[in-house]
Amino acid sequence: MSAPSVANPTCGLCGAPARRPFRAPQPEIAPDLDMRPGEPARSTLPDWIQTCRSCGAAAPDLSALTPAARGVVDSPAYAALTTSALEETLPFRRWALICERSGDTAHQAEALLQAAWAADDAAAMTEAARLRAEVAALWAGANDVETGLRRLDVLRRAGAFEEADAWADHMAAVTQEETAAAIIRFQKSRIAHRDIGRHLISAPMPPPAHAPHVSHGKRATTGFWSRLLGRS
Ligand SMILES: [Zn+2]
Structure with a gap:
């Protein structure tokens, strides 16, 4: 990496001026x-x-x-x-x-x-x-929990309810992790209601009253997902 190319990025194909990669602001609300x-x-x-x-x-x-x-x-x-x-x-x-x-x-x-x-x-x-x-x-061959859970949401929101329901059962069989299980139960309920809408990852979680350490939505949810994925 040479300093000039960092200062004045150009298209790798044609050399025309390009802008720096966009850096999105940090989310303050839970993800879908x-x-x-x-x-x-x-x-x-x-x-x-x-x-x-x-x-x-x-x-x-x-x-x-x-x-x-x-x-x-x-x-x-x-x-x-x-x-x-x-x-x-x-x-x-x-x-x-x-x-x-x-x-x-x-x-x-x-x-x-x-x-x-x-x-x-x-x-x-x-x-x-x-x-x-x-x-x-x-993502049909996904064998990590994160991609598997995202695929479940993708199938449901595509309206592929039968496939989504079968994938939910598959995911339930491959992970017994508590929070993943809560997400899978939530998705099965949404699938049963033929719901293709978006939901936050905080939606399947128990309310704060039942989980005293989870007190503030956004931070706690991010932490939850990190814990689920073993990143914290
Ligand atoms: Zn170009």
Whole structure:
């Protein structure tokens, strides 16, 4: 990494000026069950992916793109997104395609889920459900608890209730962790009600009166999720 490129980032494909990667503000509200962050980070979603005005490449950090992405950006499939994709989802779907062609399934799934959030914000429910179905397919082999629980939410919000219910049973069988179990029970209840709405990860938790150490929503919820994932 040379200092000049940090000071004046440029597109890794065409060399045009790029901006620095966007840094979202720290969330102050709990995330959704699919880990979409709470406000004020939540509403900065349109800033997360930059699109190069010169070559049309899209990425969180244009300067990190390598020439290997050139073939994708110049491909008919990439061009076709311009007309086929909902405008609000276009940057995310372009980045997802670049990730897909480089075999980066993890970032592809995150990009498509972000596209689904953009579709949510545009009230494009059919598109949001279709994007979530793609994410669920990419996460079909998830064997970590976090991704598994997020996939459960993605399936439910895609309206794939039977598959979601079966995945909930699978998750219940692979983790006995108390908080994960609470989330799974909550999701099964929502699935039974044919609910495709968004819910905060704090929703499945017992009220503070039953958990005295959990006193303030946002901090406690973040801590809860960290504990669940073994990060604290
Ligand atoms: Zn460029």
